[in-house]
Amino acid sequence: MTDRTRLRVFLVAAAGLAVALGVGLAGLPRFGSPASTYADVINALAVPLRRSTDAVSAVTLDFRGIDTLFEEFILFAAVAGVSILLRPLSDEIGEMPEDQAPDRRVPPPSPAVGLLGTILAPLLVVAGLETVTHGQVSPGGGFQGGVVLASALFVVYLATSYSRAERFQPGGLLEASDGAGAGGYVIVGVVGLLAGAAFLSNTVSLGQPGNLISGGTIPILNAVVAVEVAGGFVLLAKEFLDQTAVIRQDRGGRRS
């Protein structure tokens, strides 16, 4: 396809998009206009019905919990896809390179970065756990807290060298936690079935609104989601870092 043809195809598509965008935006309610009845009902019922003071968490993990189940699966599929795409190919080897110059020391990261990482990593773990466990009370939840937890390990990568962190990195555990998180969500859903209600029904004791234990299955699902998201995002970072640090072309004709 020549540039000219491609431009023509794009212009046709862009014109179609412009029309669709214009019609769509024109049909939207005015900015700041009152929320829909559905939203008002949800906001009014989140606390009395689910004892969850964060209506967003109640929507994500209870009222529309099945959507989040699929969202989890999408994330799981994406992480699995990245792992498959970035595996060592047939002409590559996936082991740590041997140190060819043992007499020359690798310069360590600067002490300032090391100190900052030492302080920041535990703080991130605490902040992540706080965000995960309080999702039903205040803004937060498994997705947000899971990413914060994962970033704690990114700080460790930054503060040491990746080759050193790679040695104690639990690769199998990360993969397992990604899968366990996705599967755990289904198990919590099946618990609803076992209790004689619908899939993902909130059948656990609901607790008091505003307390740590409130919202029934919402905090449980938050924890499950956090396990998946934290494991998945660390795994993503590991796959990309492996590309530069571990996986390289097999030059010496060694076994692949």
Add this chain to the structure above:
Amino acid sequence: MTVLAFAVVVWLFVVGLYGMVTSRNLIHLVVCLSVAQSATDLLLLEIGYVGHGHAPVFVDLPKHPGPTVDSIMQALSLTDVVLGAAVSALLLALSVQVHKRTGTLDPDELRTVEPNRS
């Protein structure tokens, strides 16, 4: 105010789209895609906004007289953010392999599917 709010969404989307169309680097293309995608986040939040509304969080707050904003739209934008991260990760992984196979990140040089190793 309505026009300004939605104009920002269109602007973000068009800027991202322009970047994607004119991109000469796959990494740049993925970044442009996330710019275009952030327009969706903004649009969802703007649809859910209620004038002088407060967040749909009902803890430790004195009884707020105003209305609350739409919590469904906020939940949807959370989904959008997660999917954006997933899509970016997949596209970046593809870019890594494209660079490894063909030695280039320029989409224009990827006309042929076969790797040309001379």
